[in-house]
Every structure is written in C-alpha cells, then in structure tokens.
Amino acid sequence: MSSSIRAVVMAGFVVGVCGIAMGQQVSKRQYPGVQNFSRVDATVACGGATTPDAVQALKADGFTSIVNLRAADEPGANVEGEASAAAKAGVQYFHLAFKAAAPDTAVVDRFLAVVAEPRNQPVFIHCATANRVAALWLIKRVRLDAWTVDKALAEARAIGLTSEPLRQFALDYLSRRGSDEPSHATNGR
Numbered sequence: 001m002s003s004s005i006r007a008v009v010m011a012g013f014v015v016g017v018c019g020i021a022m023g024q025q026v027s028k029r030q031y032p033g034v035q036n037f038s039r040v041d042a043t044v045a046c047g048g049a050t051t052p053d054a055v056q057a058l059k060a061d062g063f064t065s066i067v068n069l070r071a072a073d074e075p076g077a078n079v080e081g082e083a084s085a086a087a088k089a090g091v092q093y094f095h096l097a098f099k100a101a102a103p104d105t106a107v108v109d110r111f112l113a114v115v116a117e118p119r120n121q122p123v124f125i126h127c128a129t130a131n132r133v134a135a136l137w138l139i140k141r142v143r144l145d146a147w148t149v150d151k152a153l154a155e156a157r158a159i160g161l162t163s164e165p166l167r168q169f170a171l172d173y174l175s176r177r178g179s180d181e182p183s184h185a186t187n188g189r
Contacts, residue, residue, distance in 0.1 A: 044122065045125075051082075052084065116140075153167070
C-alpha cells in the first residue's frame with residue numbers, strides 16, 4: 001500500500017475514533033413552535049419556549065412524552081394549553097416547574113426519575129430558552145449516564161446553558177448527590 005493511501009486510511013481511522021470518543025453532537029434545527037430546538041440523541045430533544053401547536057408535530061416525530069420546566073406564571077408560558085394539546089395527541093405530559101432564581105433539588109430528583117423511565121422515551125424537554133433544560137440535562141448525564149463533568153458541561157452549553165448560577169447549581173447538586181460513577185470518569189458515552 002502506498003504511503004499516501006496509508007495516510008488517508010489512518011486519517012479516517014483517527015477521525016472515526018475521535019468521533020466515537022466525543023459522542024454524538026447536539027443537532028440544532030428550526031422547529032415550528034419551538035425556540036432553540038436541539039436533538040440530543042435518538043431518544044431526547046430539548047428546546048425553549050414551546051407552543052401548544054407544536055405538540056402534534058412532536059408526536060408525529062415520535063416523541064411519547066413532554067417535560068415542561070416552565071412555571072405557569074412565567075410570561076408567555078401556556079402550561080394548561082400545552083397539557084391539553086398533549087392529552088389530545090396522546091402524549092404523556094410532565095409539568096415540573098423549575099425556577100432558575102430558586103432551583104429546587106426535589107424537582108431535579110423528579111426530573112431524573114421521569115427521563116430515566118423507558119416508557120417516557122423518546123422525550124422532549126423544554127423551558128423558556130433551554131437554559132434550565134441544559135442544567136438539568138448536565139446533572140442527568142453525570143448522574144445517570146456516568147459522563148464526565150467536562151463532557152456533560154460541553155453538551156449542556158451546546159443545548160443552551162448560559163447561566164452561571166444554573167451551572168453552579170448543577171455542579172453543587174452533583175457534588176452533594178454524587179453520581180453512580182465518579183464524575184470525572186472517562187467511561188462516559
């Protein structure tokens with residue numbers, strides 16, 4: 001084999017190994033009725049503000065459940081309308097109000113239980129901007145999937161984590177609650 005062919009084969013191998021090591025990338029796209037839509041993997045998508053009109057499209061795309069982290073009193077939130085649209089579409093609906101100004105660990109615990117349940121997948125998770133979603137997803141990745149904090153933080157930023165207080169809340173939660181694997185393990189997907 002010529003040296004140039006070997007170089008091309010080796011480069012392809014290195015790119016493939018690096019792609020596997022880094023895991024799947026967050027895929028952003030426009031989605032009618034959903035701000036800041038991100039596909040995380042085959043069973044999870046995240047977003048910001050979501051209209052009740054988007055629920056039928058989410059169902060058509062295979063989502064069996066929706067987790068809404070918005071409080072009912074947030075400007076622009078339509079919890080009742082979204083819950084009604086989910087019921088009509090036959091989609092499970094979980095309203096877990098998570099306030100960024102006063103994060104509640106009990107809501108995080110409930111969130112982890114909901115997203116870990118196989119019958120709730122594929123799941124669409126949203127708040128107003130995807131900031132809170134990303135903070136809770138960071139916790140989920142470390143706690144349930146044994147990802148490293150650094151890898152989970154990079155994914156959370158790609159989803160929409162921009163708030164330093166939410167980032168710190170997530171890290172403090174992980175520090176207090178731990179994970180199934182050490183948070184700096186290298187076996188994360």
